[in-house]
Amino acid sequence: MTTAATVPTGVPLAPGSATVEFRSLRRAFGSTVALDGLDLTVHPGELLALLGPSGCGKTTALRILAGFESHDSGEVLVDGEDVTRIPAHKRDAGMVFQSYSLFPHLTALDNVSFGLKMRGVGKDERRKRAMELLELVGLPQRAAHFPHQMSGGQQQRIALARALALQPRVLLLDEPLSALDAKVRLNLREEIRRLQQELGITTLFVTHDQEEALSMADRVAVLRSGRLEQCATPSELYARPATAFVAEFVGTMSRIPAVRAGESVEVFGRRHAVDGTLPVAGDLEVLVRPENVGLSPAVDGPAVVVGASFLGAVTRLTVRLADGTTVKADLPTEEAAQLPIGGNADVTLPDRPVLVDVRSGAGQ
Numbered sequence: 001m002t003t004a005a006t007v008p009t010g011v012p013l014a015p016g017s018a019t020v021e022f023r024s025l026r027r028a029f030g031s032t033v034a035l036d037g038l039d040l041t042v043h044p045g046e047l048l049a050l051l052g053p054s055g056c057g058k059t060t061a062l063r064i065l066a067g068f069e070s071h072d073s074g075e076v077l078v079d080g081e082d083v084t085r086i087p088a089h090k091r092d093a094g095m096v097f098q099s100y101s102l103f104p105h106l107t108a109l110d111n112v113s114f115g116l117k118m119r120g121v122g123k124d125e126r127r128k129r130a131m132e133l134l135e136l137v138g139l140p141q142r143a144a145h146f147p148h149q150m151s152g153g154q155q156q157r158i159a160l161a162r163a164l165a166l167q168p169r170v171l172l173l174d175e176p177l178s179a180l181d182a183k184v185r186l187n188l189r190e191e192i193r194r195l196q197q198e199l200g201i202t203t204l205f206v207t208h209d210q211e212e213a214l215s216m217a218d219r220v221a222v223l224r225s226g227r228l229e230q231c232a233t234p235s236e237l238y239a240r241p242a243t244a245f246v247a248e249f250v251g252t253m254s255r256i257p258a259v260r261a262g263e264s265v266e267v268f269g270r271r272h273a274v275d276g277t278l279p280v281a282g283d284l285e286v287l288v289r290p291e292n293v294g295l296s297p298a299v300d301g302p303a304v305v306v307g308a309s310f311l312g313a314v315t316r317l318t319v320r321l322a323d324g325t326t327v328k329a330d331l332p333t334e335e336a337a338q339l340p341i342g343g344n345a346d347v348t349l350p351d352r353p354v355l356v357d358v359r360s361g362a363g364q
């Protein structure tokens with residue numbers, strides 16, 4: 001479908017794409033602080049991924065927005081209005097969960113039209129609308145099927161159609177792809193993104209999978225222990241992570257011991273300017289991505305090649321330094337062939353500011 005989808009009444013499926021703002025949002029469960037002052041704005045029509053490790057508060061944030069969970073303090077504004085006192089069914093939020101949440105005893109069509117029925121929409125009208133939504137998610141031929149007669153991916157598409165049926169102002173997706181096979185997951189990623197852009201609906205997409213977040217979202221908000229660590233476009237987040245936590249959660253990073261040299265650090269005998277803040281005390285490490293590490297064969301080089309994994313055009317080599325530190329480096333596969341396992345190498349870092357952190361303790 002190439003044009004903006006409309007329901008038979010002529011009302012656009014996504015009548016308005018809302019602005020969503022979390023302001024100093026706090027929620028504790030006993031001594032567990034799920035949200036610790038979350039501040040975040042979602043722009044109209046954007047797909048924002050909420051990314052973070054398990055337990056960092058992603059689901060809680062979504063459930064408070066949808067009205068399924070209470071909050072202790074702070075605000076959730078939808079188009080400027082605090083919605084936390086509005087009952088869930090009046091909030092205009094469509095939600096899709098990780099596990100298949102379809103009503104097992106209802107057909108696909110009845111699942112999609114269930115909310116319309118609750119709203120008192122007449123039988124013919126809701127049938128027409130539900131069929132249109134099934135077409136939107138590419139499953140009109142499954143209208144009469146029950147959930148157990150459909151694959152996981154199909155069930156999630158039906159769940160998506162059901163979430164869109166009431167023309168929500170905001171779409172909330174809580175790890176909707178996590179239970180699916182890798183291939184289905186990739187297809188549905190693209191499908192959800194296409195639909196979201198076609199409808200122009202403001203969407204919050206919760207995931208703990210950094211690749212999923214980076215590949216789908218307009219912006220990615222990284223959460224840590226109930227707080228926002230950084231919110232940026234995927235490329236910005238990858239290239240300029242604000243903290244070591246973001247740097248290591250998004251993409252691969254190696255940590256290499258560094259020596260303090262005034263406001264700079266010294267690594268492999270060379271000085272590097274520091275990107276961001278230099279920790280005031282403690283042993284230091286620089287964080288570098290594999291594509292930014294240079295390796296060249298050198299009989300008396302400080303590093304020994306201990307591993308190689310072929311990734312196509314690029315081969316990822318792992319080298320070990322005298323102190324036991326391992327460093328990953330991506331090299332064009334032809335160059336990597338000059339660095340056999342067991343051979344020595346020189347290591348170089350790019351001539352630009354590096355991210356510095358205090359040495360990570362054992363168990364981190």
Ligand SMILES: Nc1ncnc2c1ncn2[C@@H]1O[C@H](COP(=O)(O)OP(=O)(O)O)[C@@H](O)[C@H]1O
Nearest residue numbers: 029032033034053054055056057058059060061
């Ligand atoms: N209903 C609840 N009762 C007790 N603790 C909860 C409840 N819901 C969430 N938590 C806790 O709050 C924290 C954040 O949970 P959640 O928002 O589900 O994280 P995420 O979705 O990022 O994995 C976790 O420590 C979790 O155990």
Ligand SMILES: [Mg+2]
Nearest residue numbers: 055058059060
């Ligand atoms: Mg969760």
